Amino acid sequence: MANKPLLPEMMKTHGVSRRAFLKYCASLTSLMALSPAMVPRVAKALESAPRPSVIWLSFQECTGCTESITRSHSPTIEDLIFNSVSLDYHHTLQAASGHAAEAAREQAMKDNYGKYLLVVDGSIPIKDPGYSCIAGISNLDMLKETAAGAAAIVSVGTCAAYGGVGHANPNPTGAVAVSEIITDKPIINVPGCPPIPVVMTGVLAHFLTFGIPELDALGRPKAFFGESIHDRCYRRPFYDKGKFAESFDDEGARGGWCLYKLGCKGPTTHSACATVKWNNGVSFPIEAGHPCLGCTEPDFWDNGGFYKPLSVPSGDYRKMGLAAIVGGAAIGTASALLSKAGKAKAVKAHETVNAHDLEKSS
Amino acid sequence: MNNPAFDLLMWARGPGFDIALVIFVGGIVLRLFEISILGRKRDLAPAKGNGFLQGLKTIFSRSVPREGLVKFAPVTYIGGYVFHIGFFVAFFFFAPHIALIDDAFGISWPAAGRVIIESVTALTVLALLALTYSRFTDPVRKSLTTFDDYLVLLLSALPLITGYVAVNKLFGDPTMMLAVHLLTVEALMIAFPFTKLMHAVSFVLSRYYNGSIQGRKGAES
Numbered sequence: 353m354a355n356k357p358l359l360p361e362m363m364k365t366h367g368v369s370r371r372a373f374l375k376y377c378a379s380l381t382s383l384m385a386l387s388p389a390m391v392p393r394v395a396k397a398l399e400s401a402p403r404p405s406v407i408w409l410s411f412q413e414c415t416g417c418t419e420s421i422t423r424s425h426s427p428t429i430e431d432l433i434f435n436s437v438s439l440d441y442h443h444t445l446q447a448a449s450g451h452a453a454e455a456a457r458e459q460a461m462k463d464n465y466g467k468y469l470l471v472v473d474g475s476i477p478i479k480d481p482g483y484s485c486i487a488g489i490s491n492l493d494m495l496k497e498t499a500a501g502a503a504a505i506v507s508v509g510t511c512a513a514y515g516g517v518g519h520a521n522p523n524p525t526g527a528v529a530v531s532e533i534i535t536d537k538p539i540i541n542v543p544g545c546p547p548i549p550v551v552m553t554g555v556l557a558h559f560l561t562f563g564i565p566e567l568d569a570l571g572r573p574k575a576f577f578g579e580s581i582h583d584r585c586y587r588r589p590f591y592d593k594g595k596f597a598e599s600f601d602d603e604g605a606r607g608g609w610c611l612y613k614l615g616c617k618g619p620t621t622h623s624a625c626a627t628v629k630w631n632n633g634v635s636f637p638i639e640a641g642h643p644c645l646g647c648t649e650p651d652f653w654d655n656g657g658f659y660k661p662l663s664v665p666s667g668d669y670r671k672m673g674l675a676a677i678v679g680g681a682a683i684g685t686a687s688a689l690l691s692k693a694g695k696a697k698a699v700k701a702h703e704t705v706n707a708h709d710l711e712k713s714s
Numbered sequence: 715m716n717n718p719a720f721d722l723l724m725w726a727r728g729p730g731f732d733i734a735l736v737i738f739v740g741g742i743v744l745r746l747f748e749i750s751i752l753g754r755k756r757d758l759a760p761a762k763g764n765g766f767l768q769g770l771k772t773i774f775s776r777s778v779p780r781e782g783l784v785k786f787a788p789v790t791y792i793g794g795y796v797f798h799i800g801f802f803v804a805f806f807f808f809a810p811h812i813a814l815i816d817d818a819f820g821i822s823w824p825a826a827g828r829v830i831i832e833s834v835t836a837l838t839v840l841a842l843l844a845l846t847y848s849r850f851t852d853p854v855r856k857s858l859t860t861f862d863d864y865l866v867l868l869l870s871a872l873p874l875i876t877g878y879v880a881v882n883k884l885f886g887d888p889t890m891m892l893a894v895h896l897l898t899v900e901a902l903m904i905a906f907p908f909t910k911l912m913h914a915v916s917f918v919l920s921r922y923y924n925g926s927i928q929g930r931k932g933a934e935s
């Protein structure tokens with residue numbers, strides 16, 4: 353893997369023209385929220401980027417993240433960029449397995465110690481490290497060991513970034529995010545379930561050209577996760593006008609109205625879905641008629657139900673309300689009866705006095 | 715890694731709402747039971763008019779100002795109307811609120827657009843400010859005002875202001891502002907049965923009592 357050709361050579365063999373490459377650089381530049389004047393710099397940096405060794409660790413995951421990045425409509429330049437890094441270890445993609453694969457990882461670590469990029473997908477179980485092992489090594493140990501020599505870590509997918517589905521209530525394996533374990537290395541979170549392929553490659557490209565991108569409070573690159581879905585949603589005019597789909601096949605659904613009432617989490621979700629879209633810019637979930645699940649946010653699995661509107665309480669509040677009616681009625685009755693009894697008692701205890709008595713006592 | 719804003723929102727949508735709901739509903743029912751069981755002493759004098767009908771009439775007639783009073787206290791009346799109608803519109807015609815009512819009771823109606831909701835909300839807050847101002851400046855009203863009144867004014871203003879800020883992303887993280895909005899509503903719900911806010915329910919009973927007592931004595935309302 354170490355002798356992989358550089359990007360220009362790979363483009364030639366894949367029939368990608370320089371023009372197409374520059375176009376890609378331009379869109380990447382705007383995607384990364386850089387000024388258009390940076391395009392030549394991005395192109396040059398990409399062409400001559402020293403190919404860092406990349407070690408990709410997959411822990412408790414569903415392979416959706418790897419699927420997403422490898423099944424982007426190929427052959428795209430993103431693929432080539434992805435391929436141009438020296439992917440020295442990825443146990444789903446590499447041919448070797450078990451101890452042979454581990455040997456490759458150890459070799460790559462030794463050769464590039466302190467310089468390689470560590471990509472992680474999947475969460476790490478810490479309740480019992482035995483829940484998830486590779487070649488007999490627990491995820492926890494492997495992460496700690498591999499992170500020690502990494503220049504930086506990219507947590508790909510919501511599982512690695514925030515714990516994801518493994519971390520969801522009741523979290524039987526004690527799944528945690530990479531950042532809960534590794535605290536002394538720069539970590540870039542690229543959440544999404546799975547993340548958009550071009551966002552993953554965009555972050556890799558940014559890392560190769562300009563280093564670590566600017567991150568938000570949740571460790572996400574601001575360029576891709578700076579805006580909410582709701583703010584960039586093409587259905588927003590319907591939201592503003594108060595026009596909502598009430599079911600998945602009513603007039604509103606067919607008319608492309610807002611999906612808020614069907615549980616859309618767009619207002620609290622930050623991602624590039626509404627602008628970059630999926631499948632080479634074909635569409636994104638809301639465009640396909642499904643509400644946003646909020647998959648780039650921590651704990652989105654536990655947000656009270658994918659089809660419950662954001663404004664609806666997440667608990668079993670109706671039962672609570674009924675109990676409160678019964679309880680309130682009982683206490684109200686008791687308190688009223690008590691006051692009545694008190695009043696009756698007071699009336700009974702009332703002694704009648706006349707002016708003579710009063711004079712006597714004073 | 716957690717997002718404190720998201721966690722707060724989930725708390726406000728979950729346990730926070732449940733607690734507020736139990737106190738709100740339980741408190742209202744409790745007070746209604748108390749009021750109606752305690753009742754009033756029987757009036758043994760022969761009736762000179764129909765207390766029942768006059769009672770019913772008073773429930774509505776007291777919503778219309780008596781002649782000359784609007785001129786006498788314009789801020790109180792106009793501000794009061796704007797606030798009450800505005801609060802009603804902002805609450806019952808904003809889509810996310812309708813979604814909640816739909817979920818709870820299975821009934822829904824068309825939502826108003828953003829322009830209406832936002833201008834109404836702004837007007838409502840202005841009305842509240844005017845009402846508060848008049849309480850500060852008018853010596854009579856000032857001396858009549860208790861802590862309870864200021865608390866109730868604040869508790870009614872906060873959901874309007876935070877809702878406006880959250881929807882328009884004026885400042886703060888939008889998820890956090892949404893959580894704060896829910897928390898202010900929950901504060902309002904908790905205070906409701908035990909402050910003057912309760913008038914939104916008990917006005918029916920008190921107006922009926924007043925109207926029927928006077929009606930029995932032969933006074934028209």
Ligand code: SF4
Nearest residue numbers: 413416509510511545
């Ligand atoms: S983030 Fe989603 S797609 Fe990626 S591994 Fe986790 S569950 Fe699978």
Ligand code: SF4
Nearest residue numbers: 582585610611616618
């Ligand atoms: S569909 Fe979702 S993201 Fe789009 S406007 Fe409606 S609530 Fe916002």
